[in-house]
Amino acid sequence: MADAPVPSRVRGRRRRENAPGGRQHTHKVGVTAEEEALLLQRALEADVTIPRLMVEAALAEHGETSTDRRRLAAEFFHTRRLLASLANNVNQIARGTNAGERPGDELHHALRAVREVSAKIDELLPQLVSSR
Structure with missing residues (x-):
């Protein structure tokens, strides 16, 4: 499963946002x-x-930064979109099968993709639990 680039609006800024009144303290x-x-x-x-x-x-609290939380949220949203697309594909395959068509290779591809997305969710869940 190829990793899609994270859109800049989700990725956020490289620098921190300006603070009201500026930052008076510096550390070298x-x-x-x-x-x-x-x-x-x-x-x-x-x-x-x-x-x-x-x-x-x-x-950071518990070793997790806001950047880490944003990246994790972006990964979950990306995985959710993949899962929705896969559900649509499986639904189309089921509709064809119910109409008398024989399922082709697309069924095997869709089921393999479901397993990959499930594995990705299994990989992300411990990160979500540890971030609480």
């Missing part, structure tokens, strides 16, 4: 070259800036 943190590489890699994976990554990670 020195890191080694190895730490910088790791921070950059994680920030790119999360599609956020390094400062946002550090602030979210430090202020």
Whole structure:
């Protein structure tokens, strides 16, 4: 099952939103070259800036950031759309079968897709439970 790109409106911003009155406090943190590489890699994976990554990670409850929650919600919505499409396909196959047509390869493809989406849901559920 190919991963579809997450639309930018779901993905959100790389930078944090402006705070009313601005941010009066700044913190300077020195890191080694190895730490910088790791921070950059994680920030790119999360599609956020390094400062946002550090602030979210430090202020996260139970190790989960708002970026993580948004990404999880986007994955659930994407999986829900896939499931709705699959239900429609299975319904069309059932309608044809009830009309006397023999189910072809599309039945096997649809059932395999249902198993893949079910596996994706099984993969996402523990993340949802741990985020509570």
